[in-house]
Amino acid sequence: MRALVIYESMLGNTQHVAESIASGLRPELDALVAEVGSAPSLVEIPIDLLVVGGPTHAFRMSSSETRKDAAKKSDDPIISQELGIREWIAAQRKHSVRVPAATYDTRFKMSRKLTGSAARNAEKKLCKHGFEIITRTESFFVESETGPLLPGERERAYQWGETLTVKLITTL
Numbered sequence: 001m002r003a004l005v006i007y008e009s010m011l012g013n014t015q016h017v018a019e020s021i022a023s024g025l026r027p028e029l030d031a032l033v034a035e036v037g038s039a040p041s042l043v044e045i046p047i048d049l050l051v052v053g054g055p056t057h058a059f060r061m062s063s064s065e066t067r068k069d070a071a072k073k074s075d076d077p078i079i080s081q082e083l084g085i086r087e088w089i090a091a092q093r094k095h096s097v098r099v100p101a102a103t104y105d106t107r108f109k110m111s112r113k114l115t116g117s118a119a120r121n122a123e124k125k126l127c128k129h130g131f132e133i134i135t136r137t138e139s140f141f142v143e144s145e146t147g148p149l150l151p152g153e154r155e156r157a158y159q160w161g162e163t164l165t166v167k168l169i170t171t172l
């Protein structure tokens with residue numbers, strides 16, 4: 001079975017989470033990780049699981065404006081320069097079969113009412129595009145806008161990947 005983990009990341013925190021999730025999906029699934037700007041522009045069938053993750057910006061998925069703001073926060077070049085998951089999801093078309101999917105984000109460790117959630121935002125959009133959400137969104141927490149991830153978050157991402165595999169198999 002094949003899984004595709006697509007991530008958007010400014011300074012690498014959401015990328016690290018994507019890699020840990022993919023490690024948790026293996027060896028049960030053949031999991032490929034792709035940065036959104038170099039990912040296939042359309043989900044190609046057959047795929048058994050799509051995972052989409054991005055940083056929470058201004059309570060939701062990033063926009064070109066918030067990505068510009070993010071670029072000013074560090075001297076290092078940002079990873080997802082051109083495209084965010086918002087634009088990538090908007091470009092998807094409905095498939096005749098419902099593709100299983102899940103979303104995650106990175107954000108501050110506070111009540112979601114205060115931080116917002118890119119994952120919730122992405123989940124709603126994926127539903128509209130006909131994807132079948134197989135589990136609740138998950139958030140992984142950063143210390144500050146530039147990171148790093150809080151201790152234990154990479155391990156939690158690995159475990160979420162393992163949980164996703166079980167959910168997928170029981171959904172089929």
Ligand SMILES: Cc1cc2nc3c(=O)[nH]c(=O)nc-3n(C[C@H](O)[C@H](O)[C@H](O)COP(=O)(O)O)c2cc1C
Binds near residue numbers: 013056
């Ligand atoms: C422009 C901007 C807006 C942000 N807005 C939020 C927000 O509304 N809620 C939140 O929890 N974190 C917010 N953050 C923190 C990001 O979620 C954090 O920078 C991100 O998780 C880092 O991951 P990355 O290195 O993969 O981009 C914001 C960061 C930036 C740069």
